[in-house]
Amino acid sequence: MKKLFMLASMAGLFTIVNAQIGINTSAPQASLDVTGKPATPSSLDGIIPPRITGNQLRAKTYTAAQTGAQVYVTTADSAPAGQTVNVTTAGNYYFDGTVWKHLVDAINTLPNGTGSVIMINGVLQVAQEMSMRLANDWTIPTSSDNPTGATNRNPIGQMTVKLIDNYNTFTGTTSTNSFTVKNDGTYLISMNFPIQVQSGGPLSGNLYYGIFNVTDNTWNAFGLDTVVNLGVGQVKNYSYLVSMDLLASKTYSFYIGQQTSNTATLLMRGLSTINGNNSLTFFSVKRLK
Numbered sequence: 001m002k003k004l005f006m007l008a009s010m011a012g013l014f015t016i017v018n019a020q021i022g023i024n025t026s027a028p029q030a031s032l033d034v035t036g037k038p039a040t041p042s043s044l045d046g047i048i049p050p051r052i053t054g055n056q057l058r059a060k061t062y063t064a065a066q067t068g069a070q071v072y073v074t075t076a077d078s079a080p081a082g083q084t085v086n087v088t089t090a091g092n093y094y095f096d097g098t099v100w101k102h103l104v105d106a107i108n109t110l111p112n113g114t115g116s117v118i119m120i121n122g123v124l125q126v127a128q129e130m131s132m133r134l135a136n137d138w139t140i141p142t143s144s145d146n147p148t149g150a151t152n153r154n155p156i157g158q159m160t161v162k163l164i165d166n167y168n169t170f171t172g173t174t175s176t177n178s179f180t181v182k183n184d185g186t187y188l189i190s191m192n193f194p195i196q197v198q199s200g201g202p203l204s205g206n207l208y209y210g211i212f213n214v215t216d217n218t219w220n221a222f223g224l225d226t227v228v229n230l231g232v233g234q235v236k237n238y239s240y241l242v243s244m245d246l247l248a249s250k251t252y253s254f255y256i257g258q259q260t261s262n263t264a265t266l267l268m269r270g271l272s273t274i275n276g277n278n279s280l281t282f283f284s285v286k287r288l289k
Contacts, residue, residue, distance in 0.1 A: 134271070146257075180248065
């Protein structure tokens with residue numbers, strides 16, 4: 001009796017014509033045709049897809065058979081990865097057969113934050129960016145050894161002036177620096193700095209500088225130059241621009257290593273006192289994709 005009652009009560013709502021289903025219409029024009037009641041204020045029109053949190057969605061595994069599925073994510077995935085790598089905000093999402101993507105109605109909404117806006121997998125995001133300067137001159141440790149993953153490599157100190165760190169993942173002190181990235185991706189690395197021999201010159205030897213993977217104790221990428229007979233007071237400027245893949249699970253640092261056979265004192269010049277304190281360095285990390 002209960003089944004008969006339910007069918008009878010629904011008869012005025014559903015109409016099936018030639019395998020097409022109509023809701024509030026007797027002449028469905030598609031596989032599913034829903035007609036609202038715009039003239040009835042008490043009737044709230046709309047279709048509500050399944051509502052689910054980003055974390056709950058990440059726990060599920062969809063296949064090509066679910067391509068086109070739609071859900072409404074109530075809260076962003078706290079650790080977006082895999083199929084939910086794009087689920088970084090609440091909203092309507094659809095499954096494209098590989099990953100979940102934000103529906104067009106929200107894609108063009110500019111995200112909150114400070115920095116450049118980039119599009120990754122069809123979703124606008126504020127690119128992670130760090131820009132720093134040295135607060136003062138810093139003495140570069142030197143050694144007769146060539147810089148490697150284990151010897152004669154040092155985190156750059158005095159990198160304490162932060163121009164931007166929009167995800168708060170950079171730390172700099174007078175003797176070291178380190179940073180992480182929020183998401184796996186390709187990042188643009190920039191290093192601009194001068195070196196100057198203060199005493200004990202001339203200095204000759206190989207100079208390594210770049211990004212060091214602290215977690216794995218290895219250089220991620222570096223520039224290399226041979227310094228030849230750099231005398232006391234002489235200055236040499238360096239500029240390094242490179243893109244590289246960085247992982248959210250690793251810790252990185254701006255490193256440098258100078259090989260020399262004497263006891264020369266080598267500075268990375270952070271400030272010039274000519275006509276005031278003028279910054280001489282610039283370091284940055286910026287996500288590209």
